[in-house]
Amino acid sequence: MPVLQKGPPPASAAPGVQDNLPPYPEADLLYLSGLLTVAEQAQLAQARNFFQQEVRPIAVDFWNRAEFPFELLPKLGKQQLTGLNSRGHLLAGLIQMEFARADTSVSTFFGVHDELFTTAIRELGSDEHRQTMLPDLLSLKKVxxxxxxxxxxxxxxxxxxxxxxxxxxxxxxxxxxxxxxxxxxxxxxxxxxxxxxxxxxxxxxxxxxxxxxxxxxxxxxxxxxxxxxxxxxxxxxxxxxxxxxxxxxxTFRDANSLLLHSRVWVSWQAVGQQFAAFDVARAYALQRKQFGKPIASFQLIQDQLARMIGNATMSLSLMIQLARLTESGLLTMDHAALAKASCTERMRKTVALGRSIVGGNGISTDFEMAKIFADAEAIYSYEGSYEINTLLVGRALTGISAFA
Missing domain, CATH: 2.40.110.10 (Butyryl-CoA Dehydrogenase, subunit A, domain 2)
Known part of the structure; x- marks a missing residue:
């Protein structure tokens, strides 16, 4: 798990108590996780722990070999994460974010299976499809x-x-x-x-x-x-x-109904990718010493870390509003396009800053950052490229389509 930061004291805290407080939970400087209920926070913590303990430790090795960890599927199935959106869109989004924070590839596998295929069966299939297929899909016995x-x-x-x-x-x-x-x-x-x-x-x-x-x-x-x-x-x-x-x-409109929500899911991935880069960069900066002290003590490194967490937090705040729009039934493809374009643009900047902090080691997967940096390019392109999403937003703003 990443090293954590200290948070502000409660309003009643006496002067000087700041130094004895626990760190910020998972770099959540604005306490956005407080928007969840206690029960939802417990579900998020359980999912995060699973991803960090079972997915992240094996990800680099399987990424290097370009192989899929099939032995992970029974464990993932027991987490009962399929059909997340039925439990609340904010909780679902934060869990998707934490999945990508641990590894983008495995979270993409799950998103394709759950957000696209399983949702299609549930929402667009026949009663027979739902009865015969959903049980095995929800338990990950079938993919x-x-x-x-x-x-x-x-x-x-x-x-x-x-x-x-x-x-x-x-x-x-x-x-x-x-x-x-x-x-x-x-x-x-x-x-x-x-x-x-x-x-x-x-x-x-x-x-x-x-x-x-x-x-x-x-x-x-x-x-x-x-x-x-x-x-x-x-x-x-x-x-x-x-x-x-x-x-x-x-008609294609039915496919588009699925793509709307998958575009939101990928935007959550872009947020998770930024926190992944921050986790690795911050831990590296605290451990790496140059000129006799940790590079985290240098002003330029602290500036880069501040920009990384600023990008990640602003992206997360946008996605929280999208969760609200989804809950209220107001979400449109224009909203999803804005989120996909904006979050992935910030993601690119964030992972580049992280790779810079790790220096030459940032191009080796031994230090994890190279994998994070490379995977960001896939997020930037799939589920609607950056350019196409900006044109969708442009059409919403002007009423004029820039493509035929």
Whole structure:
């Protein structure tokens, strides 16, 4: 766990008591965790402890080897973290933040499984889908993936999707290619988005692992989120039962309803990434000595640490307001786009400051910072690039779309 900072004394504290107070909890200088109930704080602490004790210690090794820690899944399943949003959006967001604080790759795995696939089954699937699939998904006995992006189409996927679905009696026949599909190499179920050739609308279809004509290949040589197994997927006359269509998916708007909340989840990841960088940078600055004293005593280092925690805290404050908007039913894609763009821009600056503090050691994963620095680039790009999100905000501000 990171070394913690001291907090202010209570109003009734006598002069000088400051020096004997416990540190700030988890670098929360503004006591934002106090917005949670006592019970929620206990849930957050339990999740944080699990992530720091079970995920963070193994993350660098698996990241270096670009392998997934399957042995972690039973332990993660016992934490009962799936379906978090049903317990409150602020608590869910803070837990997502703490997950990314421990490791971005494993938190991305979980987000794809829970925020995208499991939520799709719960909200857009049939009663049979929910009855037969949700128990194993919620316990992580089965894993899901979300196949939307294609080799030639990302930001324009809603208009240019090439993957097709054609009904043939009691079956659907799927053809096409998908790329950058998280969990795609090992998922038990993949939610494939395809254009129905009958009405030209984009719909979602469940493809089970091992289905004939369905091939996955891990994308090699990644410089970020190396633990999560992103896949290229080929669908060659893949036949699935008609009932594998999610009946709640009739147009791309239904996919977009899922992307709205996943964009918020990724924004929480960007906050967690900043706190991860701060944790490592601060601990390193206190331990690393130059000129006979810890570099944490130097003014330039303290300035960098202050800027890091300032960026992280401002990002966290924005996300807390998004949680409020979600709870009240006012959240829109414009809000999510603003959060994704703003939090990831600050994240880039924060991890760069952290890498600078760790100096030459900051480019070695032995000191963890290099992994954090690299993973930030994935967050910056996925679930809507920075540029696309700023254009969504620009459209909201002006009423003019900057893209066709």
């Amino acid at each position: 899901g993936a979300f196949a939307l992006t294609e080799p030639l189409h990302g930001s324009d996927i809603s208009r240019q999707m090439e993957t097709t679905a054609t009904r043939s009696g009691d079956e659907w026949i799927l053809n096409g290619h998908k790329r950058w599909i998280g969990n795609g190499t090992f998922a038990d179920y993949v939610l494939v988005w395809a254009r129905d050739t009958a009405d030209d609308q984009i719909k979602g279809f469940i493809v089970e692992k091992g289905t004939e004509g369905f091939r996955t290949e891990a994308i090699p040589n990644k410089a970020a989120v190396r633990i999560i197994q992103n896949a290229n997927i080929t669908l060659d006359n893949v036949r699935i039962p008609f009932t594998n269509w999610l009946p709640g998916t009739r």
